[in-house]
Amino acid sequence: MKNRIRKASLQVNQNEGLIFEKSSAGKAAWKLPPLDVPEVDTSKLLGFSERKDLGNMPEVSEIEIIRHFTRLSTWNYAIDLGMYPLGSCTMKYNPRVNEAVARVEGIANGHPYQPEKISQGALHIFKTLSDCLIEITGMDAITLQPAAGAHGEMTGLLMVRAYHQSKGNARKKILIPDSAHGTNPATAAMVNYAVENLKSDSRGMVDIAALEAQMSEDVAALMLTNPNTLGVFEQDIHKIADILHAKGGLLYMDGANMNALVGKVRPGDFGVDVMHLNLHKTFSTPHGGGGPGSGPVAVKKILEPFVPTPVVVTKADGALGFDYNRPQSVGRVRAFYGNFGMFVRALAYIQANGPDGLRQTTEDAVLNANYIRKGLEGTYDLPYSTPTMHEVVFSDKLQAKKGVRTMDIAKRLIDYGFHPYTTAFPLIVPGALMIEPTESEPKEELDLFIEAMKSIAEEVNEDPQTVLDAPHSTRVSRLDETAAARKPVLRWKPQI
Amino acid sequence: MRYLPKSPADREAMLKAIGLRSVDELFAPIPAEYRLSRDLNVPRQMAESEIVDYFRQRSRENGEGYTSFLGAGAYAHYRPVIIDSLISRGEFLTAYTPYQAEISQGTLQSIFEFQTMICELTGMEVANASMYDGSTAAAEAVMMAVRLTGRRSVVVARSLHPEYREVLATYATHQGMPLSVAGFGGDGRVNLEELEKSITPETAAVLIQSPNFFGTIEDVAAIAEIAHRHGAMLVVSIAEAVTLGIVEPPREADVIAMEAQSFGVPLGFGGPYCGVIATREKFVRQMPGRLVGQTVDKQGRRGFVLTLATREQHIRREKATSNICTNQALVALMVNIFMTVYGKVGLKELAKHNLAKTAYAAAQFAKQGKVLFSGSPRFNEFVVETIEDPYAINQRLLGHKIVGGLPLKKFYPELGNAALWCCTELTTRSSIDTAVRLVAEREGSVRSTKEETGVVEVTR
Numbered sequence: 008m009k010n011r012i013r014k015a016s017l018q019v020n021q022n023e024g025l026i027f028e029k030s031s032a033g034k035a036a037w038k039l040p041p042l043d044v045p046e047v048d049t050s051k052l053l054g055f056s057e058r059k060d061l062g063n064m065p066e067v068s069e070i071e072i073i074r075h076f077t078r079l080s081t082w083n084y085a086i087d088l089g090m091y092p093l094g095s096c097t098m099k100y101n102p103r104v105n106e107a108v109a110r111v112e113g114i115a116n117g118h119p120y121q122p123e124k125i126s127q128g129a130l131h132i133f134k135t136l137s138d139c140l141i142e143i144t145g146m147d148a149i150t151l152q153p154a155a156g157a158h159g160e161m162t163g164l165l166m167v168r169a170y171h172q173s174k175g176n177a178r179k180k181i182l183i184p185d186s187a188h189g190t191n192p193a194t195a196a197m198v199n200y201a202v203e204n205l206k207s208d209s210r211g212m213v214d215i216a217a218l219e220a221q222m223s224e225d226v227a228a229l230m231l232t233n234p235n236t237l238g239v240f241e242q243d244i245h246k247i248a249d250i251l252h253a254k255g256g257l258l259y260m261d262g263a264n265m266n267a268l269v270g271k272v273r274p275g276d277f278g279v280d281v282m283h284l285n286l287h288k289t290f291s292t293p294h295g296g297g298g299p300g301s302g303p304v305a306v307k308k309i310l311e312p313f314v315p316t317p318v319v320v321t322k323a324d325g326a327l328g329f330d331y332n333r334p335q336s337v338g339r340v341r342a343f344y345g346n347f348g349m350f351v352r353a354l355a356y357i358q359a360n361g362p363d364g365l366r367q368t369t370e371d372a373v374l375n376a377n378y379i380r381k382g383l384e385g386t387y388d389l390p391y392s393t394p395t396m397h398e399v400v401f402s403d404k405l406q407a408k409k410g411v412r413t414m415d416i417a418k419r420l421i422d423y424g425f426h427p428y429t430t431a432f433p434l435i436v437p438g439a440l441m442i443e444p445t446e447s448e449p450k451e452e453l454d455l456f457i458e459a460m461k462s463i464a465e466e467v468n469e470d471p472q473t474v475l476d477a478p479h480s481t482r483v484s485r486l487d488e489t490a491a492a493r494k495p496v497l498r499w500k501p502q503i
Numbered sequence: 504m505r506y507l508p509k510s511p512a513d514r515e516a517m518l519k520a521i522g523l524r525s526v527d528e529l530f531a532p533i534p535a536e537y538r539l540s541r542d543l544n545v546p547r548q549m550a551e552s553e554i555v556d557y558f559r560q561r562s563r564e565n566g567e568g569y570t571s572f573l574g575a576g577a578y579a580h581y582r583p584v585i586i587d588s589l590i591s592r593g594e595f596l597t598a599y600t601p602y603q604a605e606i607s608q609g610t611l612q613s614i615f616e617f618q619t620m621i622c623e624l625t626g627m628e629v630a631n632a633s634m635y636d637g638s639t640a641a642a643e644a645v646m647m648a649v650r651l652t653g654r655r656s657v658v659v660a661r662s663l664h665p666e667y668r669e670v671l672a673t674y675a676t677h678q679g680m681p682l683s684v685a686g687f688g689g690d691g692r693v694n695l696e697e698l699e700k701s702i703t704p705e706t707a708a709v710l711i712q713s714p715n716f717f718g719t720i721e722d723v724a725a726i727a728e729i730a731h732r733h734g735a736m737l738v739v740s741i742a743e744a745v746t747l748g749i750v751e752p753p754r755e756a757d758v759i760a761m762e763a764q765s766f767g768v769p770l771g772f773g774g775p776y777c778g779v780i781a782t783r784e785k786f787v788r789q790m791p792g793r794l795v796g797q798t799v800d801k802q803g804r805r806g807f808v809l810t811l812a813t814r815e816q817h818i819r820r821e822k823a824t825s826n827i828c829t830n831q832a833l834v835a836l837m838v839n840i841f842m843t844v845y846g847k848v849g850l851k852e853l854a855k856h857n858l859a860k861t862a863y864a865a866a867q868f869a870k871q872g873k874v875l876f877s878g879s880p881r882f883n884e885f886v887v888e889t890i891e892d893p894y895a896i897n898q899r900l901l902g903h904k905i906v907g908g909l910p911l912k913k914f915y916p917e918l919g920n921a922a923l924w925c926c927t928e929l930t931t932r933s934s935i936d937t938a939v940r941l942v943a944e945r946e947g948s949v950r951s952t953k954e955e956t957g958v959v960e961v962t963r
């Protein structure tokens with residue numbers, strides 16, 4: 008068949024075994040300075056606790072380590088290589104100045120227990136970022152302690168529970184739309200709330216009538232993603248908030264999709280009581296192959312007494328410090344103060360943007376998603392015609408007739424030089440293709456993506472097997488996940 | 504805006520293609536009354552040079568250039584240069600969670616190696632990659648034991664990091680998990696009699712830390728015997744990973760919940776760090792967090808995938824083992840590179856240096872003040888009791904650009920004027936000597952004043 012792949016070409020890449028397979032006794036990549044204190048008799052100091060042997064730990068030289076990890080790195084796709092259209096993941100550019108400032112001496116090496124007097128720099132970063140995020144969300148207070156989005160959800164729901172408890176009844180359940188991320192119900196369970204599903208209407212929004220029917224004094228909160236996972240803004244948001252508030256419930260917003268809103272609209276202004284942000288999505292801190300994240304939780308005044316300890320405050324002498332005396336707090340959700348290194352990066356991102364840049368960023372993110380929608384409408388089935396914000400969800404309905412499913416199209420996209428979109432999510436769209444381009448893509452990259460998706464759709468009609476067998480250009484083809492789960496091999500062992 | 508790759512003409516052309524006149528039309532779905540009609544009140548757009556200046560200034564206000572004797576769950580070890588060279592590669596730094604295995608083999612293989620090395624070092628059979636940090640790893644490990652035993656209550660050692668205890672309390676509150684605390688004895692280790700008394704037929708897990716918060720190595724075998732005799736699981740928290748180079752790992756544990764920060768992760772004012780849970784193979788299906796497994800592709804070539812996903816929230820939703828999704832992958836990569844650099848011999852030598860510096864420092868302090876729990880084996884931390892208030896001592900040390908040990912009264916009022924000191928391979932003999940001299944400066948005069956006036960030493 009003719010070669011329609013424009014973005015990617017094949018290139019030699021290096022084979023590389025496991026590090027253990029390169030190890031041999033006597034090689035070393037380390038050197039310690041001479042000891043300036045007397046040597047010690049280990050067995051005398053440690054007795055039975057002394058460890059004699061470190062098993063199969065590797066012994067390799069520095070150049071081998073550099074090559075090992077560099078070779079491995081070339082087997083990864085990354086934002087730095089091209090578009091990463093994962094819906095709801097907001098894979099935007101990770102600015103390098105963020106990395107540089109996170110490594111400045113006093114910021115990288117500050118100890119969490121060093122006296123407040125010599126921690127004013129870190130505390131200033133806490134305070135400034137907190138103020139910015141409160142302004143961006145339109146909320147009243149914030150905790151930066153949660154380590155990731157799901158951790159933020161847990162913290163938010165703990166505060167919801169503490170709030171209701173302070174009114175005499177913790178309530179029993181959390182309402183969660185059927186389009187929600189899996190973390191939402193998993194979190195509700197961790198905070199010991201029952202989960203009740205809420206169905207979407209034909210526009211892909213919360214069904215107001217269903218919400219009215221399901222809302223009761225047993226409901227602690229509704230966890231809502233807005234825009235939701237279809238990329239649709241919940242237009243009846245004020246009605247939703249009113250229905251909840253009328254029966255004493257709270258509105259929790261999952262801020263995973265905040266990239267559609269920053270600088271254009273503030274959740275605090277449309278009735279949200281508590282929400283988390285993902286600094287590794289909206290605020291450009293790197294995903295790093297799955298973390299670290301950071302999941303600050305912003306709240307309205309009524310929830311402020313319950314935020315985790317400690318809280319950064321301005322003390323009487325004008326210096327910043329930590330306040331641990333918060334009798335109604337839900338307690339700690341993590342040791343120390345959270346993923347501070349991510350606060351540094353997020354603040355640097357906000358500074359690089361300013362109010363005008365943040366707004367333009369949101370506008371470009373929404374423009375990009377709508378451009379893709381326009382480009383692929385007709386080629387792929389669009390189950391909801393409601394206006395799109397920062398991401399668009401198609402289905403594989405047209406391609407499924409040829410036996411090709413969303414995962415197959417996603418795998419073929421790899422051959423075209425792109426990372427796949429999010430597959431099979433949200434669950435309310437069978438065979439979903441969930442595409443979020445973010446603001447970081449130039450028009451040329453979007454055009455290449457649209458062209459690739461159209462080309463794959465043609466292949467589905469002309470030669471579906473090519474799509475079904477994809478990817479063809481990677482080091483490994485599709486891997487046997489069933490075998491991996493049935494007989495797990497979770498570590499290397501030496502051949503005996 | 505320099506991160507945005509579009510010219511005004513591009514935007515015009517794209518709007519035209521969509522069939523819109525202005526970008527405002529894209530935001531029409533948002534009810535007009537909520538749309539923001541003003542600028543956000545955040546700092547104005549700054550040049551890169553200004554941003555760098557801003558953070559350099561903050562750095563100068565943040566203990567830059569101080570010598571520190573702080574440990575207590577966050578340790579200053581040397582970080583080989585190649586860690587940052589390698590993790591700064593965009594293919595690691597800017598990749599997503601490796602769900603698409605065919606284009607994520609680099610991350611997946613490195614996690615597989617990480618899991619292997621953690622197993623080697625801890626003596627466990629499986630390890631995940633990763634949890635948020637040591638404190639949440641400990642809490643999740645305990646919840647794992649609750650699921651595995653079908654019991655609900657937990658006994659926690661008072662010698663466990665106080666903030667880890669607080670985190671566990673937060674997690675446990677709404678799980679209906681009653682917590683009880685087992686105290687420590689005069690040797691700074693878990694009081695075994697008290698422990699045995701605290702365990703009931705409802706005890707799912709005993710949670711201890713070794714080396715514990717005081718740096719003292721616990722008698723893990725004896726504690727395991729007691730826990731197991733009562734049908735409870737033993738969860739051991741390890742906060743100082745370098746200890747694994749020279750101290751026997753707690754092999755008798757059922758679950759190890761670790762903080763791997765010591766392995767090449769910057770102190771960073773408390774995070775991001777790297778939690779890990781390691782356990783026995785038979786418990787793996789109740790383990791939270793991501794796991795990488797080895798498998799083959801269609802042509803039979805070795806490859807790696809995320810596996811056992813039926814434990815996780817994106818598949819099981821409210822029935823998942825945990826809600827954890829994003830974890831600490833890039834930090835786990837730092838840990839992985841660190842373990843590879845030091846390896847089988849280096850980790851041992853590194854640990855020996857920590858041991859030697861600490862032994863020297865403790866001996867010097869013992870000449871001037873009182874080193875508590877000195878009969879028990881320790882790794883790189885020790886508790887010094889002084890007559891003078893440790894906050895006053897630290898105030899004086901700060902004047903010499905030294906950060907003294909952590910005063911313990913906040914966490915352990917029963918220990919009076921005690922402070923937790925830490926030495927690593929980076930601590931120099933001269934800084935130890937200076938610190939000891941500065942502590943001793945007033946100690947002598949305070950002691951003689953007290954002796955003269957008959958003031959009784961603070962009891963513990």
